[in-house]
Amino acid sequence: MKKFSKVVSLAMASMMAVSMLAGCGAQGSGSNTFKIGAIGPLTGGAAAYGLAVCNAAELAVEEINAAGGINGYQIEYKKEDDELNAEKSVNAYNTLKDWGMQVLVGSTTSACSIAVSENTKADNMFQLTPSGSAEDCVKYDNAFRVCFSDPNQGIASAQYISDNNLATKVGIIYDSSDVYSSGIYQKFTEEAAGKNFEIVSAEAFTQDNNTDFSVQLQKAKDAGADLVFLPIYYKDASLILTQANTMGYAPTFFGVDGLDGILTVENFDVSLAEGVMLLTPFAADAKDDLTVNFVAKYQEKYGEIPNQFAADAYDAVYIIKKAMEAKNVTPDMSVSDICEALKGAMTEIEASGLTSAKMTWAANGEPNKEPKAVVIKNGAYVSAQ
């Protein structure tokens, strides 16, 4: 052990010294580039979401740089992995801080965003989370988000189903081990009380038990649900749709923004998703110039079709650009000054992007935008109205 620890501690000591030096080197401010960092799970089971966020943010940064930067200054960009772990997310944040980050795009997931916001608050760093949807993600005044909040989605879904008389009996399948999914489920159930439909089954699954959905589907079927609400991500939903098809159960499936991406799963039989409705701010096959351009570039660079995580992150970078331009922010300002300027700008600007044509923000960090309801027809999104 002695020898082993000696060898390894020597190696560690040198690595640590390097990392500390790296930390010192980055302190040199007064540079003339902006430094924007992004955090998300780049490895592990949730890597698809983190990679989408970090890739799309990178793409936006490259575009902005090519077009002359923000207020004439170029942007440097760096992404860090948090493995869907709040503790690692804070480590990632600290790494970025050492690098000299001035604005944070992140974290990708709710629990990580909340943990990091504790630190951004202490450092007074501006934080714009593309996809942290839990209520608490933006509880501090320096934190804003691009996506809808969980309660917002739950309420909007219940209202939409009720207003359009989509169903009388509703079944729910949700992920009880996931913050996002159980958050929407709770609000949906609260909001459903007194509406013109009845929740006849609410069955859970967990991330350790997400291959077989026959029980959840069978229960909804036995209870006579004519609509099944899926406040979950498309990964699990693709299996649910396949299994429902095998069972011969064909209710209306209704999802939220996490369901976006289902049509682009490689090799997925899109006919299974026929008639699925979802509330989403983004559709990869929309025909407006912005979306077409974004999807083409993203696909060329990363070989995948972007989902709504990517769209949110792409918008996030452009929102930061817009806010910086509104207040004439320059890179030589301190992190705290930039934060104050951006905080002021956020409530004044009106941004348009992939996820909404008109986004405004309240001082509490919530975006003001309406979810669009789309329905899948012939393998493509069609506006539901």
Added chain:
Amino acid sequence: MKLTMNKKTKDNLITYGIVVVAFAVFQLLAVTGNLSSHMKGLLVPMTYYAVIAVALNLCVGILGELSIGHCGFMCIGAFTSAFFSKVTEESLPTAPRFILAFVIGIAFAALFGFLIGIPVLRLKGDYLAIVTLAFGEIIKNVINAFYIGVDSKGVHFSLKNAMELGMEPDGQLIVNGAMGITGTPHNSSFTVGIIVLLLALFVVQNLVNSRDGRAIMAVRDNYIAAEATGINVTRYKMMAFIISAAIAGAAGVLFSHNITTLTASSQYFGYNASIMILVYVVLGGIGNIRGSVIAACILYLLPELLRGFNTYRMLIYSIVLIVMMIYSWSPKVLEWRKRTLGNINFPWKKQRA
């Protein structure tokens, strides 16, 4: 006899010394502003992973029973203490509240150690290991379905969903299922972590060198022989297991008061996390308490220091892990090292002897 005692005492003192010196060095670096924020943020996690590695080493190395569910005890400690801190955040001052949080976290972890120990310790080998894994998963799964709220009418509890609590509008939801506990006061610091680590080391090292500790190791080495000499096998097994669980609970308290979002998810408390701790123990040397502390720190730091490699980070980490294992455990490599690097005294040989 006297000589060996002295040697052990010296050995223990070296362990405390390493921890204290490491603490002093890092504090000095931090105070003089030479420590990057990244390193500063890693200090507290390093202490609690070292603490739980010590706890697991007591179970695996000293008691000789493989547990792959130790993070379950950490989970219990984390949730009970965070619940307490959250409820009493306004009514108690920080220092006594945090100390009470430790007492509660440790007590509950020990209680569960006792309850789980009753069935687990009747089994052997891999069967025992799988049951600890099972309990770890059960704890995680049940806490994920916990909803506890507090309002003017008292404490409400549900295992189904938050709506069933039927709370008054002024009520506060404390444990919210998968969303866990958010907003636990951020009380853990490097100093507290080091104190807990020193206490854990003190407890375990004294236990090992005591009459009880020798009885525990006798049970490990040959329980039939131990039983024949009049050692109460069940009692000593239980004792080691409960102490191990309690220390893991203390690590949990540090954990929950370090990050503000506490969720019972696999990343922190699943079998994968428990196995990660086992990796620390095995690489540090089974039964070697000091080794566990060092290995926990190194292996926690390693993926963080590899951040520069970006997407290749975890791939490199896995290769390093395999190479380190072969380097420090393979009989052939050990023989080769003995020939080339001279006669080195390996602690695991000493321990097994």
Added chain:
Amino acid sequence: MSSFLTYLISGLSLGSIYAIIALGYTMVYGIAKMLNFAHGDFIMVGCYIIFTVSGALSGNSIVGILVAIVLCTLLGITTEFVAYRPLRGAASPLAVLITAIGVSYFLENLALLIFGADIKSFTSVIKWEGLTFAGGDLRIQGVTIVTIAISVIVLIVLQLFIKKTRQGQAMLAVAEDKGAAALMGINVNKTIMLTFAIGSALAAIAGALLCSAYPSLSPYTGAMPGIKAFVAAVLGGIGSIPGAMIGGLVLGIVEILSKTYISSQLSDAIVFGILVVVLLVKPTGILGKKIQEKV
């Protein structure tokens, strides 16, 4: 009653998948006496190979499966040679367990780099729809029947192989006592390598069936089924090949029924709770041999 039967059949489908994975698991686990945590990841590798090859050959899954079996076997042999063999005879059996975890991380992260994190939808290799009973109310899926049939065939072949052939007997001897086996002139290294080859080939087959039943493929596809299969193998009794099969079926049925009749939120806890109860009643699993105590 008919709804109970529906759930029972669901349990059988899930259980059959656990069973086929557990058969491969128990080969390595029972003979080499090592917990190969990377077994689930061998399954994942097998799935990706089938996915890629079948995709390139426009849906010819037979060739895909054959290629996957060959490559997985090679992967198993290589892994054994590079990562596990050097640790044979190490002071603690835990050393090789940790290395297996390293291998598992390695394969998962390699797959992540090569194939990306997003899921891929797997085209079932079983085209048969299955059987329907009771006027269409009850249906057993084709993949379930095929999986059970393959499991039974594999079970019988393995039993015959171990009981009737020299290599099989050598495996039993190695499982019993490596040192004594070596003294009897058995090449321990070769025997264990053969065990890994068989186990890994079974992983490829299990992968094809797993992804046909649950067609979602990601770098982490194999991890959870792998651990469940390990649980099944222990439940059935370590080293017992029929035990692995029974353990898998029991686990699947218990999982589905507990989800149905108790709670879908707590089903993991209930499944593991039942495992604890079974092991307390029968401390060496359903079909496990009693451990001989030696002083």
